[in-house]
Amino acid sequence: MNSPTLVFCRKELRDAFRNRLVLLLIAGMSLVVVLSVVVAAAGFHAKVVDYQSYVKAMQSAGQAENVTAPQLFPLQLLRGAIEYLEIVGSIVAIIIGYSLTAKEKNRGTLRLLFSRPVGGASMAAGKLLSVAVIWFAVIVVLGAIMLASVSLVGGITPSSAEVIKLVIALAFSWMYLMMWTAFSYWLAGRARRLSTALVVGLIVWLVVVLVIPQIGDTMDPDNQVPGGLFKSLQVDKPQEQAVMAHFSGYETTRNDLENTSISKHYERASFAYLGIKDKYNQQSLGLIWRDMWANVTWLIGGLAAALGLAVAYGKKRHLLRKA
Amino acid sequence: MNATRTIVRQEIRLAFRERLAVALLVVFLGMTLASAAIGWSSHHTVMSVYQETVLQLGRDVPNPFASAPALEVVTNTIIYIVLIGALLAVVVGVRAGVRDRRSGVTDLVLSRPIGVRSYAAGKLLGVQAWMGVVLAAALAVSWLSVWLISRSPLGVADTGALVVFFALAWIFLLPFSVMGLIAGTRSRHESTALLAPLLIWVAITFAIPQLGTAQNPTAMLNPVPSAASTTDIFFKVNHAIFQPISITEHFKHMSGVIMRLPDIASTAWVGDVLSLTLVAAFSVGVLLLTTRTSLRRPLYE
Amino acid sequence: MRAAIRTNGLTKRYNGKAGEPALADLSLEVPEGEVFGLLGHNGAGKTTTVSILTTLLDPTAGSAEVQGADVGKSSAKVRRSIGYLPENVEFYDSLSLEENLVFFARLSGLSRPRERIREVLSFLDFEGHEKERLSTFSKGMRQRVGIAQAILHKPSVLFLDEPTSGLDPAGVKLLRDIIVRLNSELGMTIFMNTHLLAEVTKTCTSIGVLRAGRLIYHDSLERTLRSFPAQDSLEEIYLHIEASGA
Numbered sequence: 062m063n064s065p066t067l068v069f070c071r072k073e074l075r076d077a078f079r080n081r082l083v084l085l086l087i088a089g090m091s092l093v094v095v096l097s098v099v100v101a102a103a104g105f106h107a108k109v110v111d112y113q114s115y116v117k118a119m120q121s122a123g124q125a126e127n128v129t130a131p132q133l134f135p136l137q138l139l140r141g142a143i144e145y146l147e148i149v150g151s152i153v154a155i156i157i158g159y160s161l162t163a164k165e166k167n168r169g170t171l172r173l174l175f176s177r178p179v180g181g182a183s184m185a186a187g188k189l190l191s192v193a194v195i196w197f198a199v200i201v202v203l204g205a206i207m208l209a210s211v212s213l214v215g216g217i218t219p220s221s222a223e224v225i226k227l228v229i230a231l232a233f234s235w236m237y238l239m240m241w242t243a244f245s246y247w248l249a250g251r252a253r254r255l256s257t258a259l260v261v262g263l264i265v266w267l268v269v270v271l272v273i274p275q276i277g278d279t280m281d282p283d284n285q286v287p288g289g290l291f292k293s294l295q296v297d298k299p300q301e302q303a304v305m306a307h308f309s310g311y312e313t314t315r316n317d318l319e320n321t322s323i324s325k326h327y328e329r330a331s332f333a334y335l336g337i338k339d340k341y342n343q344q345s346l347g348l349i350w351r352d353m354w355a356n357v358t359w360l361i362g363g364l365a366a367a368l369g370l371a372v373a374y375g376k377k378r379h380l381l382r383k384a
Numbered sequence: 385m386n387a388t389r390t391i392v393r394q395e396i397r398l399a400f401r402e403r404l405a406v407a408l409l410v411v412f413l414g415m416t417l418a419s420a421a422i423g424w425s426s427h428h429t430v431m432s433v434y435q436e437t438v439l440q441l442g443r444d445v446p447n448p449f450a451s452a453p454a455l456e457v458v459t460n461t462i463i464y465i466v467l468i469g470a471l472l473a474v475v476v477g478v479r480a481g482v483r484d485r486r487s488g489v490t491d492l493v494l495s496r497p498i499g500v501r502s503y504a505a506g507k508l509l510g511v512q513a514w515m516g517v518v519l520a521a522a523l524a525v526s527w528l529s530v531w532l533i534s535r536s537p538l539g540v541a542d543t544g545a546l547v548v549f550f551a552l553a554w555i556f557l558l559p560f561s562v563m564g565l566i567a568g569t570r571s572r573h574e575s576t577a578l579l580a581p582l583l584i585w586v587a588i589t590f591a592i593p594q595l596g597t598a599q600n601p602t603a604m605l606n607p608v609p610s611a612a613s614t615t616d617i618f619f620k621v622n623h624a625i626f627q628p629i630s631i632t633e634h635f636k637h638m639s640g641v642i643m644r645l646p647d648i649a650s651t652a653w654v655g656d657v658l659s660l661t662l663v664a665a666f667s668v669g670v671l672l673l674t675t676r677t678s679l680r681r682p683l684y685e
Numbered sequence: 686m687r688a689a690i691r692t693n694g695l696t697k698r699y700n701g702k703a704g705e706p707a708l709a710d711l712s713l714e715v716p717e718g719e720v721f722g723l724l725g726h727n728g729a730g731k732t733t734t735v736s737i738l739t740t741l742l743d744p745t746a747g748s749a750e751v752q753g754a755d756v757g758k759s760s761a762k763v764r765r766s767i768g769y770l771p772e773n774v775e776f777y778d779s780l781s782l783e784e785n786l787v788f789f790a791r792l793s794g795l796s797r798p799r800e801r802i803r804e805v806l807s808f809l810d811f812e813g814h815e816k817e818r819l820s821t822f823s824k825g826m827r828q829r830v831g832i833a834q835a836i837l838h839k840p841s842v843l844f845l846d847e848p849t850s851g852l853d854p855a856g857v858k859l860l861r862d863i864i865v866r867l868n869s870e871l872g873m874t875i876f877m878n879t880h881l882l883a884e885v886t887k888t889c890t891s892i893g894v895l896r897a898g899r900l901i902y903h904d905s906l907e908r909t910l911r912s913f914p915a916q917d918s919l920e921e922i923y924l925h926i927e928a929s930g931a
C-alpha cells in the first residue's frame with residue numbers, strides 16, 4: 062500500500078468525524094435498524110404475553126393446554142434490520158459516496174490535490190479505504206447491538222452456529238454498503254453538475270432497491286390475494302408445487318427480473334443465512350451455501366464492479382474534465 | 385395575482401425545458417405503463433393458476449378473483465406515486481426553489497413590485513401544475529391500458545374513481561413539492577436541499593409506519609396496507625402518535641377505498657382525507673412564511 | 686432640482702459581523718437627471734448601498750428615499766419606479782431572449798409586453814436575437830439583456846452594479862454609450878457602482894467615494910477634476926482621495 066493512499070484515508074477519517082451530515086446519517090440509519098430489532102422484539106413479546114394469558118384462561122377453565130408456545134428463532138427478529146440496511150443503508154451509502162467527491166469539487170481543492178505528486182488512483186483508493194473502515198466499524202457496532210438485544214429479549218444466548226451466521230450476514234451487509242458508496246463515488250466524479258449526480262444516484266437507487274423487488278413481489282401469484290392465493294384456494298404445499306409447475310415460464314421471468322436487482326441478491330443471501338426464509342432456518346452452512354452461492358457471487362461481483370469503476374475513473378484526467 | 389400567474393407560467397415552461405424533470409416524467413409514465421402490464425400478466429396468471437387448481441383437485445373452490453374490481457390491474461400505480469411521484473415532486477420543487485438563486489434572478493424579481501408570498505405561491509402553483517400535467521398523463525395511460533387489458537372501456541363510475549384517485553395523488557404529492565421548494569429556497573447547498581426532503585420522505589414512508597404497526601419496511605411496498613397487527617400498548621401509543629403524519633399509509637388506504645380493492649375497510653377514510661389535507665395545508669403555511677432575507681441567502685453547490 | 690435618491694444616516698451591519706458596519710452613516714443626495722458613480726475598493730460597501738436602495742436589504746439604521754418614497758415603508762412604490770441590474774446575473778439559460786424579457790416585463794406589471802420589448806431592443810440596437818436561447822449568448826450580449834430587463838417598464842431611476850465588469854473594450858464602449866443615451870434621451874437618473882475610473886470620466890456627472898463603509902467624498906465630476914489640478918487623471922484623484930480621506 063503506497064503512502065499517499067494512507068494519507069488520503071487518514072484525512073477522510075478525520076473529516077468524517079467532523080462532518081455533521083455524515084455522522085447524522087449514520088446515526089439515523091443505525092437508529093432505524095436498532096429500532097426495528099426492538100420493535101420486532103416487542104412484537105414477539107406481545108405474542109408471548111397473548112399466549113400466556115390464553116394458557117391461563119384455558120387452565121382456569123379446566124382445560125389442558127393444546128396450543129404450542131410461539132417459537133423464538135432469535136435471528137429471525139433481524140428481518141426488519143436487514144430490510145432497513147437494504148433500503149435506508151443504501152441511500153446513506155449513496156450520500157456518503159457522493160459527498161466524498163462533492164466536497165473536493167465544491168471547495169475547489171481537487172486541482173490542489175492533483176497538483177501534488179500522487180499516483181492517479183491513490184485518491185480514490187484512499188477515500189474508499191476510509192469508507193471501508195467506517196462501514197466496518199458501523200457494522201461491528203450494529204452487530205453487537207443486534208446480538209445483545211436479541212439475546213436479552215429471548216432470554217437465550219444464541220448458539221455459536223447462529224453467531225457465525227450472523228457474522229456472515231453482517232459481512233454481506235458490509236459488501237452491500239461498500240458497493241453503493243463506491244458506485245455513487247464514481248457517479249459524482251463523472252457528473253458535470255453535482256446535483257445531477259445525486260439525482261441520478263437516487264433514481265438508480267429507486268429502481269434497484271424499491272421498484273424491481275416490488276414488481277417481483279407483486280408478480281408472485283401467491284401475493285395477489287390478501288392472505289395468500291393458495292390458502293384461499295385451500296391448497297397445500299405439494300399441491301401448490303404441482304400447480305405451479307405448469308407456470309415455470311412465468312416464474313422464470315419473475316425470477317430473472319428479481320435477479321437484475323443486486324439488492325434482491327443481498328436480501329436473499331442474508332435471509333437464508335439468518336433463517337428468515339423458513340426453508341433455511343436451522344439448516345447447515347453447507348446446505349445454505351449450496352443454494353446461495355449464486356446470490357453471493359452476484360453481490361461480490363457488484364462490489365468488485367463498483368470499486369473497479371470508482372478507482373478506474375477516479376483519476377486526474379477524469380475528475381478534472383472541464384465542466 | 386397577476387404576478388403569481390406570471391411565475392406559474394414561467395415555472396411550467398422551465399420545467400418542460402429541464403432535462404431532468406422531463407426524464408422523470410418519462411420514467412413515471414413508463415412505470416404507469418409497466419404497472420398495467422404487470423397487473424395484466426399477474427392477473428392472467430392467477431386466473432390460470434385457479435383453473436389449473438380446479439382441474440387438478442377435481443373439486444370446486446371459490447374463484448378468488450370473481451369479484452375483483454376493474455381497477456385492480458392498476459393498483460401498482462399507488463406504489464409508484466408513493467415512490468417515483470414523491471421523488472419527482474421533491475426534485476422539481478428543489479430545482480424550482482434553487483434556480484433563481486443560482487442564476488442571480490432572485491434579486492431581479494425582488495426588486496420588482498411583487499410580494500414574496502405571491503412569488504412563493506407562484507412557484508408552488510407552477511410546480512404543482514407540472515405535477516398535474518404528469519398525473520393527467522398517467523391518468524390517460526392508465527385508462528387506456530385498462531381498456532386494452534379488459535377489452536372494454538372503463539364505465540363512468542370506474543373512470544370517476546380513477547380521476548378521484550389521481551386528484552388524491554395530487555394532494556398527496558403537494559407536501560413533497562413544498563418540502564422541495566422550502567429546501568430549495570432556503571438551504572445553503574443544493575445537495576442539502578435535495579437530501580433533506582428525501583430523508584424526510586424515507587422516514588415517513590419506511591421508518592415511521594413500523595413504530596405503529598410492527599411492519600417490516602418492505603411491507604410499505606405492498607399496495608394493500610396492513611393494519612396495526614398487535615394489541616400491545618407499545619404499538620397502540622406509537623400508532624396514535626405517528627398516525628397523523630404517516631401520509632403514505634393514509635394515501636395507500638384511501639386509494640384502496642377509491643379503487644374498491646378487497647379487504648380494505650372503507651370506513652376510516654375520513655381520517656385519511658383529514659390527515660392528507662392537514663399536512664398539505666400545514667406545509668403550504670410554512671412555505672408562505674418565506675422571507676426576502678431567506679431567499680437572498682447565498683447558494684453553493 | 687428634486688432629489689431622485691436621498692439617504693439619511695444610512696447604516697448597515699450584517700448579522701454576526703462584529704467591528705465596523707459594512708455601511709456607516711451614509712447621507713447622500715442624488716438629484717434627478719444625474720449619472721452618479723459610486724466608487725470604492727472591494728468590500729467598501731457599494732453593493733450594500735445599492736441593495737438597500739433597491740429594497741433588497743433592510744438598513745440597520747437611518748432611512749432612504751427613492752423618488753420621494755421610503756425604501757422601508759413604501760417599498761412597493763420604490764420598486765415600481767426603479768430598474769436594477771445586479772452584478773453577475775445569469776437569467777434563464779433555457780429560455781429565449783424574448784421569453785426572458787416577457788417574464789420580467791410581466792413581473793413589473795406590463796400587460797402587453799411584446800410591443801415594448803421590440804421598442805427596447807431597437808433602442809439597444811439588439812434586434813434579431815429574440816428567439817435565441819440565452820445559453821448561446823456571450824457575456825456582452827447578456828449584459829445587454831440585463832439592461833433591457835432593467836428598462837422595460839420605463840423606470841425613472843436605474844441602478845447598475847459594476848455594469849462593465851468582465852466586458853472586453855468594445856463591450857465596455859457599447860455599454861457606456863447606452864448608459865449615456867439612457868440618461869440624455871430617456872432622462873433616467875442613473876446610480877452606478879464601479880471600479881473603472883475611465884468609465885466614470887466618460888459617463889458620470891457626479892461621483893462619490895466610499896471607504897470602509899463611509900462616504901469620504903461627494904461632488905460633481907466637473908468640480909472634482911478642477912479641484913485637483915495637481916493630479917492629471919481621475920485615477921490619481923481617486924487614489925489621492927482614498928489615501929488622504931479628504
Ligand SMILES: Nc1ncnc2c1ncn2[C@@H]1O[C@H](COP(=O)(O)OP(=O)(O)OP(=O)(O)O)[C@@H](O)[C@H]1O
Nearest residue numbers: 699700702707725726727728729730731732733734
Ligand atoms: N451577506 C453578507 N453577510 C455578511 N457580510 C457581508 C454580506 N455582504 C457583504 N458583506 C460585507 O460587507 C462589506 C461590504 O460589502 P459590499 O458587497 O457592499 O462591498 P462592495 O463595495 O460592493 O465590494 P466589491 O467591489 O467587492 O463588490 C464587506 O466587508 C463584505 O464582506
Ligand SMILES: [Mg+2]
Nearest residue numbers: 731732733772
Ligand atoms: Mg459589489
